[in-house]
Amino acid sequence: xxxxxxxxxxxxxxxxxxxxxxxxxxxxxxxxxxxxxxxxxxxxxxxxxxxxxxxxxxxxxxxxxxxxxxxxxxxxxxxxxxxxxxxxxxxxxxxxxxxxxxxxxxxxxxxxxxxxxxxxxxxxxxxxxxxxxxxxxxxxxxxxxxxxxxxxxxxxxxxxxxxxxxxxxxxxxxxxxxxxxxxxxxxxxxxxxxxxxxxxxxxxxxxxxxxxxxxxxxxxxxxxxxxxxxxxxxxxxxxxxxxxxxxxxxxxxxxxxxxxxxxxxxxxxxxxxxxxxxxxxxxxxxxxxxxxxxxxxxxxxxxxxxxxxxxxxxxxxxxxxxxxxxxxxxxxxxxxxxxxxxxxxxxxxxxxxxxxxxxxxxxxxxxxxxxxxxxxxxxxxxxxxxxxxxxxxxxxxxxxxxxxxxxxxxxxxxxxxxxxxxxxxxxxxxxxxxxxxxxxxxxxxxxxxxxxxxxxxxxxxxxxxxxxxxxxxxxxxxxxxxxxxxxxxxxxxxxxxxxxxxxxxxxxxxxxxxxxxxxxxxxxxxxxxxxxxxxxxxxxxxxxxxxxxxxxxxxxxxxxxxxxxxxxxxxxxxxxxxxxxxxxxxxxxxxxxxxxxxxxxxxxxxxxxxxxxxxxxxxxxxxxxxxxxxxxxxxxxxxxxxxxxx
Amino acid sequence: xxxxxxxxxxxxxxxxxxxxxxxxxxxxxxxxxxxxxxxxxxxxxxxxxxxxxxxxxxxxxxxxxxxxxxxxxxxxxxxxxxxxxxxxxxxxxxxxxxxxxxxxxxxxxxxxxxxxxxxxxxxxxxxxxxxxxxxxxxxxxxxxxxxxxxxxxxxxxxxxxxxxxxxxxxxxxxxxxxxxxxxxxxxxxxxxxxxxxxxxxxxxxxxxxxxxxxxxxxxxxxxxxxxxxxxxxxxxxxxxxxxxxxxxxxxxx
Ligand SMILES: Cc1cc2nc3c(=O)[nH]c(=O)nc-3n(C[C@H](O)[C@H](O)[C@H](O)COP(=O)(O)OP(=O)(O)OC[C@H]3O[C@@H](n4cnc5c(N)ncnc54)[C@H](O)[C@@H]3O)c2cc1C
Ligand code: SF4
Ligand code: FES
Numbered sequence: 072x073x074x075x076x077x078x079x080x081x082x083x084x085x086x087x088x089x090x091x092x093x094x095x096x097x098x099x100x101x102x103x104x105x106x107x108x109x110x111x112x113x114x115x116x117x118x119x120x121x122x123x124x125x126x127x128x129x130x131x132x133x134x135x136x137x138x139x140x141x142x143x144x145x146x147x148x149x150x151x152x153x154x155x156x157x158x159x160x161x162x163x164x165x166x167x168x169x170x171x172x173x174x175x176x177x178x179x180x181x182x183x184x185x186x187x188x189x190x191x192x193x194x195x196x197x198x199x200x201x202x203x204x205x206x207x208x209x210x211x212x213x214x215x216x217x218x219x220x221x222x223x224x225x226x227x228x229x230x231x232x233x234x235x236x237x238x239x240x241x242x243x244x245x246x247x248x249x250x251x252x253x254x255x256x257x258x259x260x261x262x263x264x265x266x267x268x269x270x271x272x273x274x275x276x277x278x279x280x281x282x283x284x285x286x287x288x289x290x291x292x293x294x295x296x297x298x299x300x301x302x303x304x305x306x307x308x309x310x311x312x313x314x315x316x317x318x319x320x321x322x323x324x325x326x327x328x329x330x331x332x333x334x335x336x337x338x339x340x341x342x343x344x345x346x347x348x349x350x351x352x353x354x355x356x357x358x359x360x361x362x363x364x365x366x367x368x369x370x371x372x373x374x375x376x377x378x379x380x381x382x383x384x385x386x387x388x389x390x391x392x393x394x395x396x397x398x399x400x401x402x403x404x405x406x407x408x409x410x411x412x413x414x415x416x417x418x419x420x421x422x423x424x425x426x427x428x429x430x431x432x433x434x435x436x437x438x439x440x441x442x443x444x445x446x447x448x449x450x451x452x453x454x455x456x457x458x459x460x461x462x463x464x465x466x467x468x469x470x471x472x473x474x475x476x477x478x479x480x481x482x483x484x485x486x487x488x489x490x491x492x493x494x495x496x497x498x499x500x501x502x503x504x505x506x507x508x509x510x511x512x513x514x515x516x517x518x519x520x521x522x523x524x525x526x527x528x529x530x531x532x533x534x535x536x537x538x539x540x541x542x543x544x545x546x547x548x549x550x551x552x553x554x555x556x557x558x559x560x561x562x563x564x565x566x567x568x569x570x571x572x573x574x575x576x577x578x579x580x581x582x583x584x585x586x587x588x589x590x591x592x593x594x595x596x597x598x599x600x601x602x603x604x605x606x607x608x609x610x611x612x613x614x615x616x617x618x619x620x621x622x623x624x625x626x627x628x629x630x631x632x633x634x635x636x637x638x639x640x641x642x643x644x645x646x647x648x649x650x651x652x653x654x655x656x657x658x659x660x661x662x663x664x665x666x667x668x669x670x671x672x673x674x675x676x677x678x679x680x681x682x683x684x685x686x687x688x689x690x691x692x693x694x695x696x697x698x699x700x701x702x703x704x705x706x707x708x709x710x711x712x713x714x715x716x717x
Numbered sequence: 718x719x720x721x722x723x724x725x726x727x728x729x730x731x732x733x734x735x736x737x738x739x740x741x742x743x744x745x746x747x748x749x750x751x752x753x754x755x756x757x758x759x760x761x762x763x764x765x766x767x768x769x770x771x772x773x774x775x776x777x778x779x780x781x782x783x784x785x786x787x788x789x790x791x792x793x794x795x796x797x798x799x800x801x802x803x804x805x806x807x808x809x810x811x812x813x814x815x816x817x818x819x820x821x822x823x824x825x826x827x828x829x830x831x832x833x834x835x836x837x838x839x840x841x842x843x844x845x846x847x848x849x850x851x852x853x854x855x856x857x858x859x860x861x862x863x864x865x866x867x868x869x870x871x872x873x874x875x876x877x878x879x880x881x882x883x884x885x886x887x888x889x890x891x892x893x894x895x896x897x898x899x900x901x902x903x904x905x906x907x908x909x910x911x912x913x914x915x916x917x918x919x920x921x922x923x924x925x926x927x928x929x930x931x932x933x934x935x936x937x938x939x940x941x942x943x944x945x946x947x948x949x950x951x952x953x954x955x956x957x958x959x960x961x962x963x964x965x966x967x968x969x970x
Contacts, residue, residue, distance in 0.1 A: 119857075122857065123856075123857040126856045126857055137780060137786070137788060138778065138788070138839070138840055138841070139787075139840070139843070139844055139884065141786075141787070141884055142780055142781075142786040142787060142788050142884075143786075144780070144781065144786075146781065146785050146786045146787075147781045147783060147785050147786065156863070158864065194858075196863045197860050197861065197862055197863045198855075198857060198858075198860055199863075200860075200863040200866075200913065201853065201855045201860035201861070201913055202852075202853050202855060202913070203853045203876075203907065203908050203911050203913045203914045205873050205874075205876040205877040205880050205907070205910075205911065206863075206873070207873070208868060208869075208870045208873045209870065210870050211867060212867025212868050212869055212870065213864050213867055214863055214864060230877060230880075231877060231881075233785065233881065236785055236881075236883075237877075237880060240880065243847075244847070244851060244852035244853065245852065245855075245857070247844075247847050247848045247851060247852055248848075248852040248854060250848050251848040251849065257844075259841070259844070282833055311780040311781045311782070311786065312779060312780055312781075312782060313780050345720065345751070345753045345754075346720070346751055346753065346754075348750070348751055348753075348754045348758050348759075348761075348762060349754075349758065350755070350757065350758050350761055350782065351782045351783075353782075353783050354783075380719060458803075459783075459784075459808075462801075462804055462808055462810065463755075463808070463810065464753075465753070465810075465812060528857050528858075529857075529858075532857065575769070576769075577764075577765050577768040577769065579761070579765060580765075621768055621769075623767075623768050623771070623772070623773050623774060624773050624774070628734070628735055628834065629735075629776055629833055629834040629837060631774070631776055632768065632774060
């Protein structure tokens with residue numbers, strides 16, 4: 072299929088990246104000074120890219136919607152970052168990390184990209200240490216590692232429970248250094264609202280200054296998108312309140328394909344929803360499953376009493392507890408991968424065994440670990456998480472079991488990119504969680520941070536040169552060009568249209584409604600009938616939104632409701648595409664579970680014959696059905712097997 | 718344990734249209750808030766009501782809502798981040814309030830943090846301080862293997878204690894002089910405690926302090942209000958370290 076050239080280099084897997092680097096073009100220092108790059112988003116992906124590109128000599132403009140790059144959602148990552156350092160001498164290697172990632176992704180990612188990710192991973196740790204990231208250390212002064220779900224080696228580097236924070240601060244410091252040198256112009260509180268193309272190439276963006284409301288034009292020779300994931304389409308998720316899919320959607324409408332949008336990750340250990348006032352969900356680190364045992368009552372009457380608050384969990388005898396993960400998966404027990412653990416919790420709650428007032432929670436109990444190891448050991452391991460849990464729920468997890476429930480956490484799907492991380496629009500790149508490239512149908516813990524920094528520090532700075540080398544004669548983009556004016560007009564028209572609806576209901580009303588449909592029909596378990604229904608329901612809510620939303624405030628002032636409205640308007644479209652994609656993929660793989668494709672015991676069943684491909688959706692205009700192209704996945708190095716955790 | 722309902726609360730909140738206009742307090746009433754809701758969820762509900770009633774909702778900063786991004790910044794009942802310890806505004810829960818209470822909400826008040834709208838302030842001054850030297854001067858690539866330099870565990874831990882600062886600005890809001898010393902000292906300590914950051918420690922301290930003074934933050938008179946209100950328990954011993962590094966830089970001038 073000529074429309075999709077993934078540019079994967081020829082040759083043996085382990086030599087592809089080196090060969091590719093040797094073959095691609097390089098831009099001279101004198102010419103780099105003449106080339107401008109826009110980086111949208113300054114999380115781990117964007118901040119590392121912006122700093123590295125500026126160090127190379129390119130002129131960089133970077134954008135984020137918060138008041139500082141340090142506040143990007145990457146800051147919230149807790150557990151750690153993987154790297155194939157083999158510091159523990161436990162026979163880890165680039166190949167093993169590659170293999171674990173491909174298998175963990177349920178064989179729906181590209182071999183070549185994943186191998187490169189594993190290959191550059193050790194450099195990330197070196198870079199971060201040089202920047203002053205205070206990783207956890209052993210008494211001998213060397214770096215410490217932890218283990219994470221789904222793997223047999225210890226390769227996760229961490230900075231207490233704040234790894235994302237410390238990595239982002241490292242990248243932010245590098246970025247600040249370039250800002251102070253004038254090599255990066257930083258635009259905080261600016262939101263990208265559209266992409267500008269000239270002669271088919273990405274040449275700039277339209278952004279809104281969120282404080283003054285001014286709509287501005289910015290030109291460049293290339294545009295890099297690092298705007299994170301779209302999990303907030305579900306309204307409730309572990310993502311930050313402002314996380315959104317709008318830039319990915321703007322790019323999609325300008326010709327960048329969207330891949331595997333239905334692949335989202337549902338994390339099993341989040342604090343459950345508490346009634347209808349909730350605005351977001353809080354993650355409790357995956358590491359808790361190392362020492363906590365998951366259970367619900369065996370007897371339904373006990374569950375009913377728990378739901379009514381008439382029974383305390385500690386009063387249920389051991390023999391009346393159903394440790395359903397240990398029962399169903401004796402070999403992995405409480406440590407089954409995220410998707411399996413999430414579905415098992417939902418199964419029990421749907422069957423009526425949920426333990427909170429809404430019947431949508433299971434217990435994660437530390438009593439057994441405390442009996443075995445003592446309270447002080449548990450406190451040393453999880454003290455900060457226990458404190459956080461108590462602050463939120465007012466329950467002391469040393470004395471009573473935690474309640475947890477699955478929540479939307481990460482989007483594996485995203486903008487299609489080739490091996491150079493370029494989208495199907497020339498000159499437009501996508502990195503970090505925003506692209507689809509490395510995690511297949513399920514992401515392993517501690518691999519998102521690795522991917523964001525790999526893309527930004529060690530991949531994009533090389534591959535972008537291959538494109539820019541041919542642009543050295545292209546003058547700076549003229550923001551007075553008619554192409555800029557035309558896109559700007561579309562942007563202002565849309566804002567005015569939204570603002571002038573002057574309906575009766577706030578944005579959140581519609582967002583919650585959308586989220587409920589997504590969770591019910593495009594969530595943890597999906598089937599054809601439900602997905603078709605979801606598409607229809609989304610259309611209805613969208614129509615209601617465009618008729619009845621009320622946006623208060625002014626256009627030329629800080630206006631958070633206006634910002635939200637624009638994002639939610641795009642979420643309707645993203646949600647619909649997710650449902651379409653899920654409908655097309657009539658197999659169960661990774662986080663995507665189609666009820667029609669299950670074994671007799673209810674486990675996920677992949678269908679490699681028909682579905683070993685990446686779906687690549689092409690926009691065909693407002694209201695028109697999108698086209699789907701398939702990029703076949705070719706596995707030359709690993710053998711496809713069904714995952715089993717029994 | 719079980720959530721209760723706060724039947725009625727009065728919210729007395731600072732309203733200011735933009736940086737140029739003069740602000741004033743307005744009082745709103747809100748009903749039926751679950752004690753299990755977070756403070757910002759209460760604000761969401763209030764805003765929902767205001768929008769339905771045709772009133773401009775209250776602008777406030779927030780993003781992660783789990784105490785790590787440092788965006789939220791409310792001064793509640795006379796305390797930055799409100800009446801709980803070691804939490805940010807977004808982690809504060811309504812069980813800390815009583816039924817019928819009047820809750821007073823203001824923005825951070827400091828000359829260096831001008832109000833943008835309502836409760837949203839401009840913290841660009843913090844960015845500028847960090848740009849003046851809050852980094853290690855290394856480029857991407859060409860760095861040694863991470864394990865070539867062993868670092869004593871205690872040093873790494875102390876560095877991490879300081880690096881936990883989320884840049885929220887509560888220390889400035891808590892200080893009667895609106896000093897940024899705790900924030901600056903946290904960055905200086907984070908880096909000075911590690912061999913990688915030691916190299917530029919003295920010049921870093923000097924440049925960051927100079928920038929802080931230039932931007933209109935007040936001086937430190939050791940009232941310790943900053944430490945008491947810091948949601949991340951950043952210790953004022955960092956200020957002593959900053960003073961030492963600063964002195965080193967001045968002596969070698
Ligand atoms: C609670 C939690 C814990 C996690 N823990 C881990 C972990 O332990 N290990 C791990 O590997 N992964 C973890 N993850 C996943 C990981 O944190 C993210 O996938 C990753 O940080 C995403 O980085 P990013 O740079 O792609 O995007 P983000 O960090 O989301 O940054 C997005 C950037 O884009 C900007 N932006 C967005 N829209 C616009 C716009 N329209 N205009 C301008 N700017 C815009 C934002 O301002 C921001 O700067 C966790 C995620 C969550 C939610
Ligand atoms: S020192 Fe504490 S109060 Fe001050 S900015 Fe840092 S985290 Fe906030
Ligand atoms: S919103 Fe992120 S710390 Fe409060």
